[in-house]
Amino acid sequence: MLRASWRRGRAKLVLSIVLTLLAGVAWPMLALSLKIATNEAVAHHVWRATVAGAFVALGAVGALILLHFAYVPYTEAAELAVIDLEAELMDLANGSPGLEHHERPEYADKIAIIQRELSQLPDGFVGLFNTLSLLVSMAVTAVLLAGVNPWLLLLPVAALPPVLAAQRAQAVIERSKDASAETIRRTWHLFRLATTPASAKELRVGRLRDEIGRRYLHHWGRAGAVLWRGQRRAALINAAGQLVFALSYVTAVLVVVRQAIAGTNPIGDIVLVITLAAQVNQQISTGLNLLQQLQRIAQGFTRLRWLRTILRSQQPPAADTPVPAVLRSGIELHDVDFAYPGTDKKILDGVSLTLPAGSTVAIVGENGAGKSTMVKVLCRFYEATAGTVTVDGVDLTRYRLEDWRSRIAAGFQDFVRFELPARQSVGVGDLPRRDDDPAVRAALDRARSADVVERLPEGLDTPLGKSYREGAELSGGQWQKVALGRAMMREDPLLLILDEPTSALDAEAEHRLFEQYALNARRVGRRTGAITVLISHRFSTVRMADLIVVLDGARVAESGDHATLMAAGGLYAELYAVQAAAYQ
Numbered sequence: 001m002l003r004a005s006w007r008r009g010r011a012k013l014v015l016s017i018v019l020t021l022l023a024g025v026a027w028p029m030l031a032l033s034l035k036i037a038t039n040e041a042v043a044h045h046v047w048r049a050t051v052a053g054a055f056v057a058l059g060a061v062g063a064l065i066l067l068h069f070a071y072v073p074y075t076e077a078a079e080l081a082v083i084d085l086e087a088e089l090m091d092l093a094n095g096s097p098g099l100e101h102h103e104r105p106e107y108a109d110k111i112a113i114i115q116r117e118l119s120q121l122p123d124g125f126v127g128l129f130n131t132l133s134l135l136v137s138m139a140v141t142a143v144l145l146a147g148v149n150p151w152l153l154l155l156p157v158a159a160l161p162p163v164l165a166a167q168r169a170q171a172v173i174e175r176s177k178d179a180s181a182e183t184i185r186r187t188w189h190l191f192r193l194a195t196t197p198a199s200a201k202e203l204r205v206g207r208l209r210d211e212i213g214r215r216y217l218h219h220w221g222r223a224g225a226v227l228w229r230g231q232r233r234a235a236l237i238n239a240a241g242q243l244v245f246a247l248s249y250v251t252a253v254l255v256v257v258r259q260a261i262a263g264t265n266p267i268g269d270i271v272l273v274i275t276l277a278a279q280v281n282q283q284i285s286t287g288l289n290l291l292q293q294l295q296r297i298a299q300g301f302t303r304l305r306w307l308r309t310i311l312r313s314q315q316p317p318a319a320d321t322p323v324p325a326v327l328r329s330g331i332e333l334h335d336v337d338f339a340y341p342g343t344d345k346k347i348l349d350g351v352s353l354t355l356p357a358g359s360t361v362a363i364v365g366e367n368g369a370g371k372s373t374m375v376k377v378l379c380r381f382y383e384a385t386a387g388t389v390t391v392d393g394v395d396l397t398r399y400r401l402e403d404w405r406s407r408i409a410a411g412f413q414d415f416v417r418f419e420l421p422a423r424q425s426v427g428v429g430d431l432p433r434r435d436d437d438p439a440v441r442a443a444l445d446r447a448r449s450a451d452v453v454e455r456l457p458e459g460l461d462t463p464l465g466k467s468y469r470e471g472a473e474l475s476g477g478q479w480q481k482v483a484l485g486r487a488m489m490r491e492d493p494l495l496l497i498l499d500e501p502t503s504a505l506d507a508e509a510e511h512r513l514f515e516q517y518a519l520n521a522r523r524v525g526r527r528t529g530a531i532t533v534l535i536s537h538r539f540s541t542v543r544m545a546d547l548i549v550v551l552d553g554a555r556v557a558e559s560g561d562h563a564t565l566m567a568a569g570g571l572y573a574e575l576y577a578v579q580a581a582a583y584q
């Protein structure tokens with residue numbers, strides 16, 4: 001945490017530390033001045049007693065206000081640390097080569113907890129500085145107590161049981177948090193469902209409001225029970241630890257009072273010890289709270305470390321081959337198997353296929369046949385579980401992942417709605433040219449999407465989305481057209497993926513659009529050997545492809561061009577006939 005804030009704002013951090021150290025010394029100095037003032041007053045040394053009294057006042061003022069002054073720079077330093085860590089979290093979540101970690105429930109749990117905890121980090125930072133001040137204060141207190149009677153040093157030692165108890169208590173709370181994380185995620189999901197505009201329509205039509213509310217309360221009830229059980233156990237453990245210290249405190253005060261009565265110590269020592277002992281008590285209870293706070297933060301950092309480790313372990317094998325500028329032969333899948341992480345079910349089973357350079361390939365099959373999965377393997381969001389994918393005869397894993405991705409242009413079924421000015425919402429398809437108006441317009445033309453921008457009040461300058469007051473909200477089809485424009489931004493891709501990118505458009509529009517794509521694809525294909533992979537359920541579109549691959553039960557049932565497959569009279573011909581009949 002300190003490292004993160006050091007990276008962002010050194011001066012603030014240094015100022016915070018200096019003020020915090022001074023604040024730590026102030027309280028024990030106050031007690032010492034009080035002792036001296038008392039002794040001098042008893043001895044009738046008016047002038048000395050007055051000076052000591054002035055120091056008491058100074059100590060009190062310092063102790064009361066220094067931490068407040070320190071608060072300003074260290075909360076700012078904390079904000080900077082949070083920004084740094086959030087940037088790292090965003091980087092980690094998207095920095096892995098594949099999507100594998102998104103499939104792991106424990107990843108989702110940890111990310112959810114880390115996100116929540118990052119927002120509490122400023123409190124943790126406050127805790128850290130209070131702890132620093134407290135440690136200084138405790139050290140000076142210990143020296144002063146030892147000066148009165150070395151046995152009094154046992155007082156801070158008696159603080160150990162409550163400290164250990166607090167650690168145990170916090171561990172109990174953390175376990176209950178982990179145990180309830182999944183249920184809490186469910187409640188968040190339900191809350192989002194009930195409050196986001198995207199689900200408003202279905203909730204009303206399905207009259208799901210009460211059902212969602214009931215489930216929300218039910219899950220909170222379950223999660224709450226686990227959390228409360230943990231909190232109750234933790235409170236009992238804490239109370240047992242505190243009791244040990246309370247007994248030691250009373251004993252310490254009695255010892256010094258006896259010494260003073262016996263005349264072995266000046267009366268000022270009683271004032272010193274009572275002030276310090278009360279302070280030790282205060283220090284311990286503050287310390288306990290701080291410890292819990294720091295432990296919580298430490299847990300957050302442990303989770304962050306876990307995340308770093310699993311994401312870094314996903315790094316791809318070292319690449320040793322540059323991605324070719326032009327595809328010569330094409331992409332081949334050799335006996336490719338694929339199962340999603342954590343599952344055994346083969347979604348691709350022994351798939352062998354050649355996608356020739358410069359061709360347009362359509363992948364068809366029923367819902368869940370594995371079409372999108374095949375595309376994910378081609379984009380290397382996942383690695384094949386068995387078999388290999390080669391590009392111009394070279395194993396795909398031997399290319400640098402970033403280089404391969406930079407030669408892919410893609411329009412996905414679940415496209416992103418980038419709430420940016422229209423220009424950039426399209427332009428980020430080719431990041432270096434995100435503000436290049438002619439390039440953006442050309443991409444929109446290639447995607448037959450120019451009409452969306454023409455209708456916007458400020459053209460390419462119009463911010464898209466509801467997040468802006470002056471932002472234009474688009475229809476589902478219009479958002480899809482923007483995504484298509486984005487997919488067309490890269491001009492020399494080796495692989496153009498169109499994974500049902502036109503599902504929100506009508507069949508006629510899709511047909512015309514794909515005619516244009518096919519034309520484009522052939523143009524780019526001639527230049528770079530690019531392969532266009534299209535997934536669509538509309539056979540009027542699919543039939544235009546050079547090669548049609550039919551997936552069925554995780555395997556390639558058949559492949560060929562439209563005429564060949566129709567003549568073969570297999571699954572394709574059957575599906576085609578069903579759809580053709582539906583349109584008559």
Ligand SMILES: Nc1ncnc2c1ncn2[C@@H]1O[C@H](COP(=O)(O)OP(=O)(O)OP(=O)(O)O)[C@@H](O)[C@H]1O
Binds near residue numbers: 340
């Ligand atoms: N992230 C995932 N984790 C586990 N299983 C998944 C995941 N994504 C998809 N699947 C499963 O893989 C199978 C194939 O899914 P895929 O999305 O590839 O099908 P598809 O042919 O593209 O279907 P559709 O036409 O409905 O888009 C489905 O049975 C689905 O349940």
